[in-house]
Amino acid sequence: MLNHAMPGEGGRHRFASLDPLIRPSSVAIIGASDDPVRIGGRPIAYMIDQKFKGSILPVNPKRQIVQGLPAFSSVAALPQVPDVAIVAVPGQFAAQALEDLGTLGCKSAIVFTAGYAEVDASGAEAQAELVSIARRHGMRMLGPNCLGLFNAAIGYYPIFSSSFENGWAKLSSVNGGRVGIASQSGAYGTHLFSIARDRRMGSPILITTGNEADVSLGDAIGWMATAPEVDVIMAYAEGIRGGANFLDALALARANRKPVVMMKVGHSELGGAAARSHTASVAGDDAVTNAILREAGVVRARSTEELLDIAYAATPRIYPVSNTLGVVTISGGAGVLISDAAEEFALPMPPMPVIAQAALRELIPFSSPRNPVDCTAQVFNDMSMVGAFARSLVRDGGYTSVLAFFTQVGASMSVAPALRRQLKAVRDDYPERLWILSVVAPPERIVEYEADGFLCFEDPTRATVAIAAMGRFGDAFAECVAPSPAIAAIALPSTPMNEVQAKRILAEAGISVVPEVACEDAAAAASAAERIGFPVVLKIVSSDILHKSEIGGVMLGVGDANAVREGFATLMARARAGAPEARLDGVLVARQVDGGVEIAMGILRDPVFGPIAMVGLGGIFIEVLKDVAFRRCPFDEAAARAMIRSLRGFPLLDGARGRSVADVAALAQALAALSRLAVAAGPRLLGIDINPMLVLPAGQGAWAADAVIELEGDDCAD
Secondary structure (H helix, E strand, C coil), rough: CCCCCCCCCHHHHHHHCCCCHHCCCCCEEECCCCCCCCCCCHHHHHHHHCCCCCCCECCCCCEEEECCCEEECCCCCCCCCCCCECCEEEEEEEEHHHHHHHCCCCEEEEEEECCCCCCCCHHHHHHHHHHHHHHHHHCCCEECCCCCCEEEEHCCEEEEHHHHHHHHCCCCCCCCEEEEEEEECCHHHHHHHHHHHHHEEEEEEEEECCCCCCCHHHHHHHHHHHHHCCCCCEEEECCCHHHHHHHHHHHHHHHHHEEEEEECCCCCCCHHHHHHHHHHHCCCCCCHHHHHHHHCCCCCCEHHHHHHHHHHHCCCCCCCCCCCCCEEEEHHHHHHHHHHHHHHCCCCCCCCCCCHHHHHHHCCCCCCCCCECCCCHHHCCHHHHHHHHHHHHHHCCCCCCEEEEEHHHCCCCCCHHHHHHHHHHHHCCCCCCEEEEEECCCHHHHHHHCCCEEEEEHHHHHHHHHHHHHHHHHHHHHHCCCCCCCCCCCCCCCCCCCCHHHHHHHHHCCCCCCCCHHHHHHHHHHHHHHHCCCCEEEECCCEEEECHHHHCCEEECCCCCHHHHHHHHHHHHHHHHHCCCCCCCCEEEEEEECEEEEEEEEEEHHHHHHEEEEEEEEECCHHHCCCEEEEECCCCHHHHHHHHCCCCHHHCCCCCHHHHHHHHHHHHHHHHHHHHHHHCCCCEEEEEEEEEEECCCCCCCCCEEEEEEEECHHHHHH
């Protein structure tokens, strides 16, 4: 059995507490309107139309009847305690409505009312009051500033979007797949629903979270992770709140083999500002978010089109492990296009076996059977050739995914019926494979192909991107994720650390540091250099000077004792001139290590996800090339090696252009140790920078040559 990282019982209970919100048997509407197009009227009209399987309880002090239903003058007058209530009243009345509902015993509320934290500080205070009321009564609250949600399986539509005027949600796709949609943005959530509906995708559940004062995107994903109404989860996020809860939700979805495809926006500076003003979200560091999602098995979509494509491709619930793509095509050009996309998205397309290629050439001598397998238009003279070529792809090639390009021929009534029979016969014999057609056809033809078990895309490039995503899901579901080990806390100094103190902590954590001695006078420095061996490096030591090179505080290649004594005096003078307020602790004399690859390692504390480790090319290259990898702490050496190998500059460590192969094992050990240190240090740790980390040839180790540790409350000079 796979050992997946799972949420604790508290997380499970938190997700289950949304049941009254999403699967209620009764719903009250506070601010109910008799007008079916007003915000307080649409939910009632929708639920009446869709035959909600429960009680609808309008609350309106001015009407006895609302849209044909008995209305009640107040919350206290309700004949029963509703499972959920919609709050659709002006802001000045919302808190009292919530208080009345909590007093009655209602366990969930959907607050449509806007004008809270998304607006200004006073709005944030009013929102905090709503949260306080809800928590005091043990009530889960969706919103405020929320469009609502729907559960089409029970005809439940507590939402005021007009999108349903163009059609209702489908309970399932033709292939039975059901996509749940979780979105921080209400309008964009219904935008996704509308496209999914028009693409004939089943999308029975939509949850929009608005300001997320209580119920968050993570809560919505976590609920869907165990909901039998949902097979695939499609999410839209502007910023992540509650990192631990969010990761619990993703772990639960992964353990239950429910793929999560997400569009996370706000990665640009302008986009980040828009996100904060739109839903009071904090966009966070996009590179960190990308690493977190990848580690959690989430596929991140780059566009709305890609988001929908990947969710659609997931609806057959076939997620190949170690995915490979076999292509059969009537167009050599399409084969090249598909091959380019497969390479870009790291989707392997190994060639057909030589014997199989020879057999296919006997069937059609001028075919190109390597992979892509171009059977040419000749197959239309004998449609059995289509079946023979497609069957060989899976029987002989062993591909886990098959993409068949037949363009508009797939809709031709002179060809399509026979083509469909041939393809269906092969697909029926290999139902565990992922089968995709690239065809241009009217909806009625597409529905027929989908009923046969095929996914259909007009654009083969989009199809290839979606196929690659299915493999990423498959690998994530198959991966054995060990629980994080317990790590004992360590005590950190109460005052800012200089380089010597920082390196002492690194060494105690198991990270090798360059041999060095801190000296308070020139004579001691000269003596230390004699013991270490020339040449040496001299560096100013000060907890107030983080960037020593900017004030000339580093000297390389110091070759004898006299040069050391002179260098000591020079560095102290430069420090007094460049940072006159800094506390000076002397000069560090260190062995000069040559012949290594300079790597940068570090820790940053993400406000959502906690300590994050970074590794990349060091020295000046980290700022210029930004070739870095991130991962949430802690992790083991295998994960550290994977981070290192993901760098574009990894060939520099792997013996490129005649260089010595570097001691990657030692670097991975140090990186894993750093990740454990980041957890042990606790929340006072703001960051660690090790640059450079000198990685010597294999067997000679990796050595921290410079290090900074920043703690909360430090006040360091430049």
